[in-house]
Amino acid sequence: MLFHLSIAAHEPxxxxxxxxxxxxGEALPFPxxxxxxxxxxxxxxxxxxMEVYPIDTRLKEADGDADAYGERGHEGRYTATHAAIATILSQDEVLAIAAREGWPAKYRKRGDQFGVIELWIEGRQMIELLTSEMQREYFATTTIANWKAMLAAEPVSA
Structure with missing residues (x-):
């Protein structure tokens, strides 16, 4: 189960x-x-x-008995970090919001298994949005057993 994820953005x-x-839901400051x-x-x-940090933030390990902290001053255009999240909206509604924001978005079918709306926040950070129908496809196909069957059918080298 995913509790939260953090990403970086130009306009958090x-x-x-x-x-x-x-x-x-609702967005609030996260100090x-x-x-x-x-x-x-x-x-x-x-x-x-989902926590959204300023684009030039990186998390650092603190010394001793202290929490990790955010440090500003590091920026890159793309990141491997992404999330697949559920939405209560329809595909058309998601695409309309993406168009309003000027963020690239398109429907994609992942491995002929389940659909996602591939959305690029600020044109640089990918988020996959799943409508109710896409969520049903995801739950029906994305299981440990199905993943093992896929790996057995198409072995990969470690």
Missing amino acids: RHVAEVIAEFWG PVCEGCWIAFAGDERATA
Whole structure:
């Protein structure tokens, strides 16, 4: 189960507000890491959330008995970090929001198994959004047993 995920954005508040909109949730400031951080809450029974940090933030390990902290000053255009998140909206509604924001988005079928809307926040950070129908496909196909069967059919080298 995913409780929360963090991403970086040029406009953390705006990105958190749009993600919260996809979920029907709420975006709020998130000061524990560093100034300018926001968090999008889904408002669901799992307390699902996505933290959105300023683009030049990196997390650092603290010495001794202290929490990790955010440090500003590191930026890159793309990252391997992404998330697949549920949305209460329809595909058309998601694509309309993406168009409004000027963010690239398109429907994709992952491995002929389940559909996603591949959305590029600020044109650089991928998020996969799954509508109700796409979520049903995902749950029906993305299981440990199915993953093992796929690996057995097409072995990969470690």
